[in-house]
Amino acid sequence: MAVQTVASNTDTAASPTLAASPVDLGPAAALSCRECGHRVPLGPVFACEECFGPLEIAYDFSTYDTEELRARIEAGPANIWRYAPLLPVPADVADKPNINPGWTKLVKADNLARELGVTGGLYVKDDSGNPTHSFKDRVVAQAIEAARAFGFTTLSCSSTGNLAGAVGAAAARAGFRSCVFIPHDLEQGKVVMAAVYGGELVGIEGNYDDVNRFCSELIGDPAGEGWGFVNVNLRPYYAEGSKTLAYEVCEQLGWRLPDQIVVPIASGSQLTKIDKGLQELIRLGLVEDKPYKIFGAQAEGCSPVSTAYKAGHDVVRPQKPDTIAKSLAIGNPADGPYVLDIARRTGGAVEDVTDEQVVEAIKLLARTEGIFAETAGGVTVGVTKKLIEDGVLDPSLTTVVLNTGDGLKTLDAVAGTGLSATIRPNLDSFREAGLA
Amino acid sequence: MAVQTVASNTDTAASPTLAASPVDLGPAAALSCRECGHRVPLGPVFACEECFGPLEIAYDFSTYDTEELRARIEAGPANIWRYAPLLPVPADVADKPNINPGWTKLVKADNLARELGVTGGLYVKDDSGNPTHSFKDRVVAQAIEAARAFGFTTLSCSSTGNLAGAVGAAAARAGFRSCVFIPHDLEQGKVVMAAVYGGELVGIEGNYDDVNRFCSELIGDPAGEGWGFVNVNLRPYYAEGSKTLAYEVCEQLGWRLPDQIVVPIASGSQLTKIDKGLQELIRLGLVEDKPYKIFGAQAEGCSPVSTAYKAGHDVVRPQKPDTIAKSLAIGNPADGPYVLDIARRTGGAVEDVTDEQVVEAIKLLARTEGIFAETAGGVTVGVTKKLIEDGVLDPSLTTVVLNTGDGLKTLDAVAGTGLSATIRPNLDSFREAGLA
Numbered sequence: 001m002a003v004q005t006v007a008s009n010t011d012t013a014a015s016p017t018l019a020a021s022p023v024d025l026g027p028a029a030a031l032s033c034r035e036c037g038h039r040v041p042l043g044p045v046f047a048c049e050e051c052f053g054p055l056e057i058a059y060d061f062s063t064y065d066t067e068e069l070r071a072r073i074e075a076g077p078a079n080i081w082r083y084a085p086l087l088p089v090p091a092d093v094a095d096k097p098n099i100n101p102g103w104t105k106l107v108k109a110d111n112l113a114r115e116l117g118v119t120g121g122l123y124v125k126d127d128s129g130n131p132t133h134s135f136k137d138r139v140v141a142q143a144i145e146a147a148r149a150f151g152f153t154t155l156s157c158s159s160t161g162n163l164a165g166a167v168g169a170a171a172a173r174a175g176f177r178s179c180v181f182i183p184h185d186l187e188q189g190k191v192v193m194a195a196v197y198g199g200e201l202v203g204i205e206g207n208y209d210d211v212n213r214f215c216s217e218l219i220g221d222p223a224g225e226g227w228g229f230v231n232v233n234l235r236p237y238y239a240e241g242s243k244t245l246a247y248e249v250c251e252q253l254g255w256r257l258p259d260q261i262v263v264p265i266a267s268g269s270q271l272t273k274i275d276k277g278l279q280e281l282i283r284l285g286l287v288e289d290k291p292y293k294i295f296g297a298q299a300e301g302c303s304p305v306s307t308a309y310k311a312g313h314d315v316v317r318p319q320k321p322d323t324i325a326k327s328l329a330i331g332n333p334a335d336g337p338y339v340l341d342i343a344r345r346t347g348g349a350v351e352d353v354t355d356e357q358v359v360e361a362i363k364l365l366a367r368t369e370g371i372f373a374e375t376a377g378g379v380t381v382g383v384t385k386k387l388i389e390d391g392v393l394d395p396s397l398t399t400v401v402l403n404t405g406d407g408l409k410t411l412d413a414v415a416g417t418g419l420s421a422t423i424r425p426n427l428d429s430f431r432e433a434g435l436a
Numbered sequence: 437m438a439v440q441t442v443a444s445n446t447d448t449a450a451s452p453t454l455a456a457s458p459v460d461l462g463p464a465a466a467l468s469c470r471e472c473g474h475r476v477p478l479g480p481v482f483a484c485e486e487c488f489g490p491l492e493i494a495y496d497f498s499t500y501d502t503e504e505l506r507a508r509i510e511a512g513p514a515n516i517w518r519y520a521p522l523l524p525v526p527a528d529v530a531d532k533p534n535i536n537p538g539w540t541k542l543v544k545a546d547n548l549a550r551e552l553g554v555t556g557g558l559y560v561k562d563d564s565g566n567p568t569h570s571f572k573d574r575v576v577a578q579a580i581e582a583a584r585a586f587g588f589t590t591l592s593c594s595s596t597g598n599l600a601g602a603v604g605a606a607a608a609r610a611g612f613r614s615c616v617f618i619p620h621d622l623e624q625g626k627v628v629m630a631a632v633y634g635g636e637l638v639g640i641e642g643n644y645d646d647v648n649r650f651c652s653e654l655i656g657d658p659a660g661e662g663w664g665f666v667n668v669n670l671r672p673y674y675a676e677g678s679k680t681l682a683y684e685v686c687e688q689l690g691w692r693l694p695d696q697i698v699v700p701i702a703s704g705s706q707l708t709k710i711d712k713g714l715q716e717l718i719r720l721g722l723v724e725d726k727p728y729k730i731f732g733a734q735a736e737g738c739s740p741v742s743t744a745y746k747a748g749h750d751v752v753r754p755q756k757p758d759t760i761a762k763s764l765a766i767g768n769p770a771d772g773p774y775v776l777d778i779a780r781r782t783g784g785a786v787e788d789v790t791d792e793q794v795v796e797a798i799k800l801l802a803r804t805e806g807i808f809a810e811t812a813g814g815v816t817v818g819v820t821k822k823l824i825e826d827g828v829l830d831p832s833l834t835t836v837v838l839n840t841g842d843g844l845k846t847l848d849a850v851a852g853t854g855l856s857a858t859i860r861p862n863l864d865s866f867r868e869a870g871l872a
Contacts, residue, residue: 078514078539097546099806103514105567110533111611129565131541131806133844169806175547179871184858188851195853196843198803200871203858214861221863223872367634370535370567370605407632408569408844415624417631422620422639425650427657435615435636436659 023149028088031236032058034338042088044150044233054334055236057088059280066285073251078103080138080244086280087244088237089145098144099170101137102244104129106252106400111368112381116388120259120397124381125249126371133406134327134374135270136166139241143230144174146237152228154179156218158211161190162327162374162405167230168197179227181211193409242270246277249400250287257281257292259397262384264376264404265296265305265350266328268335275342295393296339296350297383299323299358299375305336309343309350316340324355324413325375327405349392353382359413361385365403374405375413459585464524467672468494470774478524480586480669490770491672493524495716502721509687514539516574516680522716523680524673525581534580535606537573538680540565542688542836547804548817552824556695556833560817561685562807569842570763570810571706572602575677576666580610582673583664590615590663592654594647597626598763598841603666604633615663617647629845678706682713685836686723693723695833698731698820700812700840701741701786702764704771707732711778731829732775732786733819735759735794735811741772745779745786752776760791760849761811763841785828789818795849797821801839810841811849 035053076082080102081094113122130137155171171178184203218224263271281287301323316336321329361382387393423429471489512518516538517530549558566573591607607614620639654660699707737759752772757765797818823829859865
């Protein structure tokens, strides 16, 4: 089917294909504009025809009984599909071929808590445990199900890292062709990680902005017919995957909201969906309603949201990124204003740390908890430390810090780490080195 | 406490420290020699004083009721500690700080099955989902608990890769000092992965054999007092971690034995413990007793066991390893004779594949199932393919293939993988490349 823009605000589907075969995406009832509330039927569209605002999934949860739902979730599989009743996926999603991410460890980080002076319980939600070792598996898994429902046969995205691997792997498992676009001069290691799954991996002569522009062009062209771009025309579905981080944290805390949660900001989508997930759990009665604070974390070299937050602005001024935290390096974050709103509404904050602090934080987390985080995890841990030192984050409250990726993918950041000693293979040399 | 050799065959402990505080390692009752059956109390010893055979854990499972045990396991945590009643660990192990590996995905590999012509159900047990992305987390987690019980304060090992990371991470979380010995000229990437956890990482001027010899010297010296070498003086405990692979496979199959299982061979310990684990499940009544076949997989460049198997020998002649499957490159595998025995007894086989076939198999698994395996996973998948083609492995039976590590750690093996096309950022260039 062709990619389309929304052409109707009635309850009939937006294209003949959709009208002919109604889409079964479980509790997903429609798409709704975050800005003006305009509703359209489920389809591969992402911007409101009325106001160009972002479209989100609107659900029908009205039939759920709280305790039945809780029991159903707890009896579900050890992956995100345990939350299928709350996601835009068919009820039998767990039986379909997919990468099945999620249900990653919520690590009680007692050693790190001691170092940071947190007394109320500190937890690291470690998403490096996902199949391709980043949280992107969660969102891509959703996009796959939407792509299936809409009859797409090719899965695509623009990427410089984690997303390329997640799309390649999920497409391979789920039986889609994949075609991932990257800047042609990416480091060889990243190219290998993206290419190994056997899909098309196309280098674009240009930078990441050129890659993105090209993808937008392709979506509007007949050549892109049948293509699902996970973070463009499938974005409303894709983005919902981040809600599962909120669900898992609460269930793993014993169906309890955390008091404080520290979330990295790239486009800002993840933070807004975590807030959405927490609100849903409250509305559904799965957790007790109580205040929680959401904190956003950026690298100083790409800190458009924290800059706006500190200046008291409602709008976010774009920046040209220059940071080692490349997976967060979005200079013009689409959901920036929503992030500002959520941080202020919940009593949180948005903060940033230098690249040096990112590296220190990666090492701190590894040394205290044995978790080797990607630079994005260094950003959240570093920001947590800074917020505690500044008296912004309350160390007496239950705090959850997200690690969204794996240190093996950003080895360069800690390349300076090395041998503590070199000795000859005998005991005298060992003793001389003072290691006994 | 000092590292010791076994000095007693009575029921009293082998050292004053052990006598003073009896060791609580749950159902572990004693150490028993695999060769002569000689029993000694639990302690940090690994070789029989009577015959120099390897010591193994002897359990007391006599009090278990099958259905109570099954229910207890199923209600346990989503990690190896669900099997605490069957492991040499205290009953409250899940509450202690540890890296908590296991309960990794058993992936129903339908796409790979189609390519290989397997009709009886093909599964990949994907241990890249462990905390440091290899099965070594399972064995190190056991060693940590033994180290705790014996009062050790430093955790150590010799390593060239996966084990260094697993020890570094687990020691950090569990509050042990760690001191890992590696050849001083290891690739920088591997050094970084091992060093990031902040323990001592000592380069030895020499090759891996020199490192091992030095470690043996250190164990017998006062300088090594209080040191637990996970794969030397803690080896009987450490090795038991591999049993959990067998437990998980059976539970994930619905408490059912697989018909065939393909296991990589380095020292051979993993294969022998998987057999031990399956036998225990049968004896405990947790699975129905029926025949199963265990197949061993090696790389041609380090194939001492498959060479012996094919020649019909009972003993294994050492080889000098030369293969890209470095995590399996043990030229003189300690458990080689036991592996031969198990393969023959169960009706399995031992086979090897070339480095080229290893790379092909890594790509095959990635392309079909979205799983990016370490070279060791390429070995098992490649051997599975070969055994099917040769009519040795029966494609109509339920077959499980182990992937014990992560492709991100052996990127060099697939370094040739790259872009399928490079284009200019416009639709004409896209069409010219034939990608539409």
